[in-house]
Amino acid sequence: MAKQRVVGIVQARMGSTRLSAKVLKSLRGKPMLVRQLERLKQAAMLDSLIVATTDCAEDTAIAELAKSVGVQAFRGSEKDVLDRYYKAAQEMNADVVVRVTGDCPLHDAEVIHTVIKRFQERHVEYTKTPENFPEGLDTEVFSFSTLETAWRNAKLPSEREHVTPYIRNHPELFKLDEKWTEGTFDYSTYHWSVDTEADFKFVEKVYENFGEREFHMRDVIELLQEQPEFLQINKGGTGYEGLAKSQQEDAEWQKHHG
Secondary structure, eight states: OOOOOEEEEEEOOSOOSSSTTGGGSEETTEEHHHHHHHHHTTOTTOSEEEEEEESSGGGHHHHHHHHHTTOEEEEEOSSOHHHHHHHHHHHTTOSEEEEEETTOTTOOHHHHHHHHHHHHHHTOSEEESOTTSOBTOOOEEEEHHHHHHHHHHOOSHHHHHSSSHHHHHOTTTSOBOOOOOOSSOOOTTOBOSOOSHHHHHHHHHHHHHHTTSOOOHHHHHHHHHHOGGGGGTTTTOOSOHHHHHHHHHHHHHHHHHO
16 A cells, blocks of 8 residues: 655644734744744654645745745635645645644644554544643644545535534544543643734743753643743633634524525
């Protein structure tokens, strides 16, 4: 059996409503997105990596930034992120897609490896990060054929804007992995993605601590145990406010479309 081509797709755009142009904010002298891409490039189980941004003029900067650090870029629909993902995966000849978002500068190659291994060993069509891991390390892995089915059939705003809700909403169509945990800890309340200025300040503190040294999830957790005051910097965020907004739009869509 031929080896499956595993492609990491990072969605990123300038037009974030809560923290505009956050992916270009300087994080210890480099744009935040560059910091994340450098970390993702350490994931040896990824055969290739591509940034999927929009075809809006303002996102030319993101495409050029990706290319400047040796990462391919794809440009597509701003609102229909599912379409953007599908076409990026198609362009990369992906058999397996690894989805991450471009607002997670603490993302970890070891976490990505854990989720890919789970996908391969369980022979499923979709899996995601362990339930007990911090938010901001979110990793979804699914087959290209699963993505294509979602792309053809998804209708709800939340299913087009957030890529995988259609897959998760239809267990009768796909072989979905069960919810799972790794290890005996629970750090699921930790909020590590960058959605607000407070989130960015939290990430800055983490990077200031490690400097240019390599660090992983377990290192950040140890840091937070030693410096629990860091957790107060961005207390209260979840990282999932955008999905909640799209789900509200679903109700309005259903009123007009039955």
